[in-house]
Amino acid sequence: MSAAGEPLLCVEKLHVDFPTEDGVVKAVDGISYELGRGRTLGIVGESGSGKTVAALSVLGLTRAQGAQVQGRILLEGRDLLSLSEGELQKIRGNEIAMIFQDPSSALHPLYRVGAQIVEAVRAHQDVSKAKARERTIELLGLVGIPDPGRRVDDYPHEFSGGMRQRAMIAMALANEPKLLIADEPTTALDVTVQAQILALLERLRDELGMGMVIVTHDLGVVAEMADEIAVMYAGRIVETAAAETLLKRPEHPYTWGLLRSIPTLAGPRVEQLAPIPGSPPSLIEPPSGCHFHPRCVYAQPEHARIDPGLEPVQGDPSHRVACLLAAGERKRIWEGLR
Amino acid sequence: MSSAGPLVEVRDLVKHFPITRGIVWKRKTGAVKAVDGVSFEVMKGETLGIVGETGCGKSTTARLMMRLLEATAGTVHFDGEDITHSKGAELKAVRREMQMVFQDPYSSLNPRRTVGAIVGEPFAIHGLHRDRAERKTAVRELLDTVGLNPEHYNRYPHEFSGGQRQRIGVARALALGPKLLIADEPVSALDVSIQAQVLNLLRERQREMGLTLVLISHDLSVVRHMCDRVAVMLKGKIVELQDNETLYSSPGHPYTKELLAAVPGARRSDRRTIPG
Numbered sequence: 001m002s003a004a005g006e007p008l009l010c011v012e013k014l015h016v017d018f019p020t021e022d023g024v025v026k027a028v029d030g031i032s033y034e035l036g037r038g039r040t041l042g043i044v045g046e047s048g049s050g051k052t053v054a055a056l057s058v059l060g061l062t063r064a065q066g067a068q069v070q071g072r073i074l075l076e077g078r079d080l081l082s083l084s085e086g087e088l089q090k091i092r093g094n095e096i097a098m099i100f101q102d103p104s105s106a107l108h109p110l111y112r113v114g115a116q117i118v119e120a121v122r123a124h125q126d127v128s129k130a131k132a133r134e135r136t137i138e139l140l141g142l143v144g145i146p147d148p149g150r151r152v153d154d155y156p157h158e159f160s161g162g163m164r165q166r167a168m169i170a171m172a173l174a175n176e177p178k179l180l181i182a183d184e185p186t187t188a189l190d191v192t193v194q195a196q197i198l199a200l201l202e203r204l205r206d207e208l209g210m211g212m213v214i215v216t217h218d219l220g221v222v223a224e225m226a227d228e229i230a231v232m233y234a235g236r237i238v239e240t241a242a243a244e245t246l247l248k249r250p251e252h253p254y255t256w257g258l259l260r261s262i263p264t265l266a267g268p269r270v271e272q273l274a275p276i277p278g279s280p281p282s283l284i285e286p287p288s289g290c291h292f293h294p295r296c297v298y299a300q301p302e303h304a305r306i307d308p309g310l311e312p313v314q315g316d317p318s319h320r321v322a323c324l325l326a327a328g329e330r331k332r333i334w335e336g337l338r
Numbered sequence: 339m340s341s342a343g344p345l346v347e348v349r350d351l352v353k354h355f356p357i358t359r360g361i362v363w364k365r366k367t368g369a370v371k372a373v374d375g376v377s378f379e380v381m382k383g384e385t386l387g388i389v390g391e392t393g394c395g396k397s398t399t400a401r402l403m404m405r406l407l408e409a410t411a412g413t414v415h416f417d418g419e420d421i422t423h424s425k426g427a428e429l430k431a432v433r434r435e436m437q438m439v440f441q442d443p444y445s446s447l448n449p450r451r452t453v454g455a456i457v458g459e460p461f462a463i464h465g466l467h468r469d470r471a472e473r474k475t476a477v478r479e480l481l482d483t484v485g486l487n488p489e490h491y492n493r494y495p496h497e498f499s500g501g502q503r504q505r506i507g508v509a510r511a512l513a514l515g516p517k518l519l520i521a522d523e524p525v526s527a528l529d530v531s532i533q534a535q536v537l538n539l540l541r542e543r544q545r546e547m548g549l550t551l552v553l554i555s556h557d558l559s560v561v562r563h564m565c566d567r568v569a570v571m572l573k574g575k576i577v578e579l580q581d582n583e584t585l586y587s588s589p590g591h592p593y594t595k596e597l598l599a600a601v602p603g604a605r606r607s608d609r610r611t612i613p614g
Contacts (some may be wrong), residue, residue, distance in 0.1 A: 046531055190391035190392050190556065191556065191597060195602070217530055218530075218602065220601065224602040261530065262534070263559040263560055264559055265558060265601055270563070272538055273538055274534065275531065275538060276531040279529075
């Protein structure tokens with residue numbers, strides 16, 4: 001992926017289990033992906049697909065919840081899962097930063113916005129308060145807060161939703177991270193503000209050469225932002241490919257369902273949307289075999305028994321899909337659907 | 339569609355919420371102009387979309403139409419009758435004809451009541467189907483029409499998923515056979531794969547019952563899919579009201595253009611289009 005050969009982030013066979021009273025929730029069930037420097041990976045899935053847990057686990061943020069994490073998460077070759085909490089602390093907010101969905105609950109309401117960013121700077125850099133404040137003002141300007149020298153002393157409630165998200169991004173960028181994880185960064189925002197924030201993230205990624213993981217339920221967002229897309233369903237990646245390939249030549253029935261169930265702005269209006277029948281499964285006892293088979297209209301009886309691996313699609317090794325239908329069959333069905 | 343004439347006529351509707359200071363002696367220090375002079379008509383049998391961003395006044399407009407809020411000024415006519423100031427029995431009769439589906443399927447259903455009681459409540463309020471067995475049959479039929487299992491009559495809301503709860507909300511709204519259904523962000527709280535189920539359901543019921551539908555949403559794609567005409571709101575005013583085709587192919591107002599351009603995926607539609 002990158003010229004240096006070694007990817008920035010490499011996740012291998014990640015499993016995250018949460019023991020609960022009702023049983024073990026298999027939130028993430030063996031996912032693997034790679035991310036190069038300056039690239040953006042979009043992880044798409046519905047609520048409960050494990051996409052957020054997968055992202056939080058990279059920062060070790062699921063440890064506190066008693067999660068059992070297995071597999072390997074390599075940041076430039078270092079396994080983050082083997083690090084102690086103290087060692088991780090040095091990486092969080094420094095080499096890896098995160099943007100959360102809800103900017104109003106992610107900022108402390110009683111501290112000035114500037115002070116919270118100063119804290120992030122000084123947590124990882126040995127600089128004076130004055131220097132950190134200077135840097136903070138510079139960061140707020142970078143993310144497009146007007147009059148940053150004055151707004152730095154505002155409290156979060158004095159910021160609009162979009163400005164709070166910008167402040168969160170400024171905080172995430174404080175130490176020029178190599179990797180930025182954004183969990184539904186624009187879901188809480190209005191569409192015009194969303195467009196500004198996405199453009200900002202894209203610009204900063206290119207300027208700073210960060211790798212970026214965007215976790216979202218919104219296919220529009222990943223279509224706009226991502227170089228590669230991974231579709232998650234019931235804790236697994238069911239399809240992954242370059243963004244354009246995945247949107248134009250999807251191979252998995254779930255991806256077809258997602259693409260066909262959303263109304264679009266382009267193209268002719270359809271009379272009826274084609275919804276995916278049923279609802280997402282429980283992760284305590286996920287369906288046997290292919291996790292998607294109970295909702296899949298193309299499922300055969302044996303799909304309830306056989307577990308499909310994530311296999312490369314013929315002719316495109318970077319496009320992988322976990323589906324038991326024959327390749328020719330899938331191609332024929334998709335041609336018929338579109 | 340428009341040959342049938344308007345079902346709802348809204349004229350110069352205004353809603354100001356006062357901003358007050360002081361606890362004992364409240365002084366009015368200003369007003370939030372949530373709806374600031376909007377006029378439009380909803381034709382019989384059509385689907386009218388109202389789009390806009392947070393705080394543009396779209397939900398307030400819906401609540402004024404439903405008489406859930408008192409208008410500061412202006413009028414609302416329903417089926418030719420001025421309902422802006424109707425009270426008591428008169429208002430109750432009007433409310434039978436117009437129903438609402440709310441955004442949040444979690445907070446809009448009483449957690450302590452069974453689905454049967456929730457969907458049957460409109461009958462109780464309006465004194466219909468007084469016979470228990472008869473009411474039960476009516477509720478079960480309603481559950482069936484919205485794609486829920488009638489056997490789940492005695493279950494509680496928490497036993498249902500978000501999409502199923504929204505179906506319960508639709509069943510309740512349809513119970514009295516209303517002429518007008520106002521859906522305020524009916525799918526924005528639902529998962530992507532479930533949204534289409536609910537949108538299709540609304541459309542099917544509309545076709546079958548000859549409903550007039552007002553769909554309020556921030557999602558321009560959903561509105562494009564569902565609506566015959568679309569009103570775009572900004573800061574309490576309607577800046578553009580157009581038929582669907584015209585609005586999306588050649589938007590007139592700069593704000594509409596801005597909204598359309600902001601939809602993710604739209605900017606790069608040349609390069610990566612989501613096929614439909």
